[in-house]
Amino acid sequence: MSKIGVCIAGASGYTGGELLRLLATHPHAEVVAATSREYIGKPIHYVHFNLRGMYRNLKFSEFSIDLILKKCETVFLSLPHGVSLNYTPKLYEAGLTIIDLSADFRLKNPEAYKAWYGYEHPYQDLIKKAVYGMPELHRAELRGAKLVASPGCNATAAILSLIPLVRNRLIHMDRIVVDVKVGSSEAGSKPSISDHHPEREGCIRPYDAEGHRHAAEVEQELSIVAGHEIKVSMVPHAVGSIRGALASSHAWLINSLDDAELLKHYVNAYKGEPFIRIVYRLPPGYPDPKYVIGSNFADIGFAVEKRLNRITSFAAIDNLMKGAAGQAIQAFNIVKGFEEMAGLMVVPPKPV
């Protein structure tokens, strides 16, 4: 058979689970190994109850470079920040396609790892080879790439909301604040006090409010888009949803623009993008992640307060999909030259 053999390293977490869900119906790929330290030997649905019956011949296996090298052609690394780092050089040298969902290769400036993630990056040559895996910005570079650094979820929402404004230099670049609201799945599958159901449900809780590290990749990418260095402040908030992230990017327009002109900038920025949908006027008026849940769509829209020239640009995504597994599969499809929507034909349900 001609399907590509794929490994998922770190397959028992939420992002790993989503990769398994999407790859279960992917026409050109087959999961041949799914690693998990904690659940070695257990069936996939021992953890992912939703996948009962989907992977009858697969069990979680121990992570092993040898296994991956032997069995698969592409590996999705869904491991904690700073962990996949150590395996990447060997996998890279062996010629595997690596889709890394951690932050380990997202930043081009080695200093930034120290500043935002607290470690010295040991593989500066590999950094240069990594492609930031956002198709809307790097589709051409992704084709045939060997190392993809898949974007962070809050970063994805922030960047997508700001591209039309930044590219066209419509706003004062020194006063951008991205207020993010995000559901509990973003925190991962490991239990914690702050995401214990009684504590998390119904909360509206700021976190990382002194500076969220996704700002690093947002600034890097938007600086390229702008053509000069820009800074962005990010203030995320945990809310009681399970899935979904909304970026509300607040800024001030340099010149007054009517909504029709602005709309043109948004439409142009995303022309031909298979997963971007512009929300304008029709109900519900603005993007809401509720209506992309389970899918790879990003819904984008904006609002201007004319008396103050303040604009808020919104991007709504499913944090585990366009914000993680979905975007990774989209990049994988581009890398491999598959149709871009392969495995991603998930129509979001409503209500959910």
Added chain:
Amino acid sequence: MSKIGVCIAGASGYTGGELLRLLATHPHAEVVAATSREYIGKPIHYVHFNLRGMYRNLKFSEFSIDLILKKCETVFLSLPHGVSLNYTPKLYEAGLTIIDLSADFRLKNPEAYKAWYGYEHPYQDLIKKAVYGMPELHRAELRGAKLVASPGCNATAAILSLIPLVRNRLIHMDRIVVDVKVGSSEAGSKPSISDHHPEREGCIRPYDAEGHRHAAEVEQELSIVAGHEIKVSMVPHAVGSIRGALASSHAWLINSLDDAELLKHYVNAYKGEPFIRIVYRLPPGYPDPKYVIGSNFADIGFAVEKRLNRITSFAAIDNLMKGAAGQAIQAFNIVKGFEEMAGLMVVPPKPV
């Protein structure tokens, strides 16, 4: 092109929305008309925000027999109880395939409509021609059928949970109580005080506790399965989920049976069924509708309290899918001789 032209009457409600979602990727069917009194002329995503971009050439249209007769070969009736009734004879005579999602043709005994639904049924001949659309019970009759009465959501969960026990006469038939818990989408898309968010979220609220009308179809179908008339008490409860229904069917075993023997009865009852999954021992231990959301799966399991010989049999479904639109599409596929999973290859996401 060779796709079957399908109409959805009552397409702006939640079940109508699910039909639209599923048919958007159905390989053998195409929606050619979607009716809605309230939203005539509006695009589909005016109501179904999730479907933005899916139905670019379709708008809601007024319900009209002529339109349906002219444009489509199969019609899904997703109208309130007692409404579709009036259109069915004409559609039937014209030779259309009718999948009726209301209760109007579910019951075989004309008296039952008066007792449970409060109206005299005017088309007793058509009642006889209707097939109760549960594939697990009526697959053979569904093939080529012209009028399918698609089951109610609570009824579906109740019946599926009890088939293995009733078929094999394992329980005392006069002491069966089905305690159902169900999410808010079951109440439909029309706002009401009792489903207003502040009132519904976090509730655990019994309703219809003096007798739920789905009991009529449950008793009808399980009496056939048992080979004699049986009675079932149903007590539904509204909970704060959006989707999902769990039937906890409490009964008492006639003879002590160990779990392995019982398991055999469950496995045999559903051998070869593409959408039934047996949950036994492995986490989460028992069926939970949370893990079938968005899909057509029904997860089935049981627990016995040995000291009392009490058994509870569980069925977990997505009330809008296996409990409504999904089961209707499954029946449609059987009627038409398509592969049974066509359009229903939705893998449920987790967490959601």
Added chain:
Amino acid sequence: MSKIGVCIAGASGYTGGELLRLLATHPHAEVVAATSREYIGKPIHYVHFNLRGMYRNLKFSEFSIDLILKKCETVFLSLPHGVSLNYTPKLYEAGLTIIDLSADFRLKNPEAYKAWYGYEHPYQDLIKKAVYGMPELHRAELRGAKLVASPGCNATAAILSLIPLVRNRLIHMDRIVVDVKVGSSEAGSKPSISDHHPEREGCIRPYDAEGHRHAAEVEQELSIVAGHEIKVSMVPHAVGSIRGALASSHAWLINSLDDAELLKHYVNAYKGEPFIRIVYRLPPGYPDPKYVIGSNFADIGFAVEKRLNRITSFAAIDNLMKGAAGQAIQAFNIVKGFEEMAGLMVVPPKPV
């Protein structure tokens, strides 16, 4: 000053937090020590964010028998099952009033501890002295009692729902099944996979379905009420609420009774009870824990399916209040001869 000095052992959990909340405004008691192994030396609001500003002069302290003996006259033991056990004899001998919120002294039959909790009870003499702390059943014995075994939350709901039916022998006693639905706070404040927000929110998940250990105390107390030994099957379900427990007790009436007659039995059973409210006919029709949240009320009601003589009796409580801390304070007030509502004048908010 004349307030009674009170200690709370295990004050950092949810029940401990509720005791602190209620005692903060209790007119006759003052918390003089709050123990917690994990948070020694931390201010109360380090854990109980809601109590910021309430306990300016109190910090969590280490559990110590000596401290308790020295500082307080009454101790609330809010420790895990099997832990408080070891401290009780010494506290009892020293003459303290002990309100134990664990299961350690609830059961009168020493064998039952082995069967349901898995340990041999070492203090069978103390068992005899303990009073089961449900005021509706043991108010007289509570006056002046030294050792109160405060009931379990699911048990409280189950017992309160069944007293009117069992006392008057209205139902077939061998076919009683209590289907309980309960919020996530019941599982306590310690994080776990099953109560991690993404897993718990929206779930409808049976647990302990082969026999819930609260059945032991339910059977013990209802057997006294009935005047002969009875058995009760309990099947709890985790739902996505934070607080609240609803017992739906399903049974079959021996004789047909009209609702007015039944209502009389319910009214008589709870005449004069300050925290029992009978819900009958008026909206929302049946008890829903949503409307007692934060308070010590138990709302009680029933529904009869006449064609089958099936009755379901409902009791709705806040599991942390009437199901734990509230009921414990109510018992404490009775023990000490205070007005029974002291510290418990919490009117539940709506919506919440």
Added chain:
Amino acid sequence: MSKIGVCIAGASGYTGGELLRLLATHPHAEVVAATSREYIGKPIHYVHFNLRGMYRNLKFSEFSIDLILKKCETVFLSLPHGVSLNYTPKLYEAGLTIIDLSADFRLKNPEAYKAWYGYEHPYQDLIKKAVYGMPELHRAELRGAKLVASPGCNATAAILSLIPLVRNRLIHMDRIVVDVKVGSSEAGSKPSISDHHPEREGCIRPYDAEGHRHAAEVEQELSIVAGHEIKVSMVPHAVGSIRGALASSHAWLINSLDDAELLKHYVNAYKGEPFIRIVYRLPPGYPDPKYVIGSNFADIGFAVEKRLNRITSFAAIDNLMKGAAGQAIQAFNIVKGFEEMAGLMVVPPKPV
């Protein structure tokens, strides 16, 4: 008896219900009339299920000026914007104390009503007599006032978050954006599609993003605090909580200030305030409305991103309490010279 007779006009809504809840235990006031067009003659708990047993001798009555003049000394007007307007002059002339919870008398500039609410204000003399009912800003004027305009919920959160920064002119006044997140109870008790449970639960939905009308009162009050006119942009978001509003007010500091200096400004701004609690460093780090639910507390805090000099100032309130009924009772207590916390000694529960 010496309690003040109080009327609540519009008592069947959520704010009316909270007034009833709080006044049920108020030591100096008694509700003598509760009006509701829709529920005339029904008992209070017919609507407010939580208040079962609290108001045994009160039924909803028709709104009538004569009744109010005859029966009560103070009236709480909890009516839709533009409705109470018409009754106020007559009530005022008759010498009643009026606490108006609508927007009808909040704004001092008559033009503003036209701009933000779409009507010409007919009683400009009364506008001058009204006191904006925020104790933290107008305590002295409230003493003995006859007409109190109780603040809006989002406005309350916005103002309280910004007072310390604006009063001390610490921020660039032309770049302030208040990103508000708020629960569903803010939309009131009337069902609507957008607050129907399946649509609202789990949403993260911007609304009024082109300009929220609470900005009018925020700018009015903060301009007084600043000593010169300032403009504030507000962008509210509906989230899936039931209660709670969080204002995240984003601004840029004029001069770098370390956190300790900033903290001093916050502490000084609210010294002696009985319902303001400063959240700093200790868990959960920043204010979260989850921990003030049911109470009149406002939790205030801040975060500075030093590299950008961006500050976000947070205020968390229960929108129905400090954002509506609680703040109204607080103002009432000040007007009448009662202890400020009378009727407001509600300790928030956790978790809830």
